[in-house]
Amino acid sequence: MAWPRQLLPVARWIRRPALRIAHAGLGFAEVTHRGRRSGREYRTPVRAVRSGDIIIGANFGADADWVRNVFAAQTARVRIGDDVLTAVDPRLVDTRTVLNRLPPMTRFILHRLARTEQCIVMRVS
Template identity: 40%
Template sequence: MPLPRWLARLNRRFVNPAEVRRGVRPVLVHVGRSSGRVYRTPLDAHPVGDGYVFVPLYGPRTDWVRNVLAAGTARLSVGGAEKELVAPRMVRKKDVWSLLPAGTRSPMGVSDESELLRMDLRHAQ
């Protein structure tokens, strides 16, 4: 069950900017679907194979998920380095969780049927 929308609004307004400034968590850099504005969303980025999995705690219809799906690309800032991500797609937790490092804890309220966002690293051509 996704977290309540009022909490998402609170996080977007107060918590996320503070997290981006702290620079401790990975930050997903994405472009707004209608505004074209660049957004920076601090998230837990779980490495899998040749990409990453992100858990949308507020559900798969959150703005950052919809922005990434519409754009087809995003950047992930991890430890001062930026990585290009492509091919966003929604996957079920039960289909990808076993690919994460052993001991990775599932966030509260995320079931095996929950939809997660998976993206691949863009390789230099």
Template identity: 40%
Template sequence: MVLPRTLAKLNRHVTNPILGRLAGKVPPMSMVVHKGRKSGRPYRTPVWAFESEGVYRIALTYGRDVDWVKNITAAGGFELETKGTVVLLVDPVVVHDASAAWAPVGVRQALKVMSATDYLQARAA
């Protein structure tokens, strides 16, 4: 079971503004910068991102059907603020991996407990 939508709403209005101050500066916290598919409005979504050889992976703890994932897959790319820099990422794709083998050990166990079996993968442009 991925995290419930009610928790997502709480995070959007309470937790994200607080974590947003750290995201992009303190690894593995990062900030996905994207635009709305219909509105074109800019959005910033804090995530945990992990990089290996120019490929970035982001755990989809709320599942694959969240707006920010739809926005960046429709756009074909997005910016990721991580470790104090901005990286342009392209070719985003949602991947299913029940083992979470891509994630560091501690994160892997947490993802398994949450049944977060999907992640978003994109490569640096």
């Protein structure tokens, strides 16, 4: 189940501290993407890992603005710890199909705690 849209105000409130954590690693990452209409650059904290491809949890589902922006552009920059990677060719997949590629703690958080149903898998270019 995607997280309810009612949680968006809370998510926006914790965005800045979450971006600081993303820079420290710890299973968090920062996705930099462009707005579909505005062309503005946005940064969104996410749960992500690099396991060959980049696997990003889509907690709010495929309708989240950042997800729609990434799919419209077909590219994004992903910062995981100190690494900044250009990711391309996003694919929306069921979380259960990538669980075996996730570290145990990330697997537990995405699947059990956050109950994330979908992930985005992107190729590093």
